[in-house]
Amino acid sequence: MIPPALARLQGRDPPVRSPGGLTAPPASAFHHRVGAPEARLVPITVQAYAGYKADETPRAFDLAGRRVTVLEIVDRWYQAGRDPALPSASYFKIRSEDGGVFILKRDNESLRWYVTG
Numbered sequence: 001m002i003p004p005a006l007a008r009l010q011g012r013d014p015p016v017r018s019p020g021g022l023t024a025p026p027a028s029a030f031h032h033r034v035g036a037p038e039a040r041l042v043p044i045t046v047q048a049y050a051g052y053k054a055d056e057t058p059r060a061f062d063l064a065g066r067r068v069t070v071l072e073i074v075d076r077w078y079q080a081g082r083d084p085a086l087p088s089a090s091y092f093k094i095r096s097e098d099g100g101v102f103i104l105k106r107d108n109e110s111l112r113w114y115v116t117g
Helices: 004-008
Strands: 041-049 057-063 066-079 089-096 101-107 113-116
Touching: 041 101, 057 089, 057 101, 057 113
Parallel strands: none
Antiparallel strands: 041 057, 041 113, 057 066, 066 089, 089 101, 101 113
């Protein structure tokens, strides 16, 4: 079953059917929408470049059953420490090989990655 947060996202491509028979929204459903009323965080698996720091910059990620390759990091910013209610996080606005634009979040405390929807 698809989580309700994923089901609410609208995509421009038809849903993707996985080998297990589950239907997932297309990757285009997760492209960043400017002016969206609220950002939804969807957990993802990221392959990242480990330079000076571990998982320093994303190179590719898995979304809706397919691999998305990062072509360019358009912007990068940090959320840090002033408000204890907000965890330390790194954000990356990326452009994928297929021309999609995504915002990825790395929670620096849990070391988990998310894509905003």
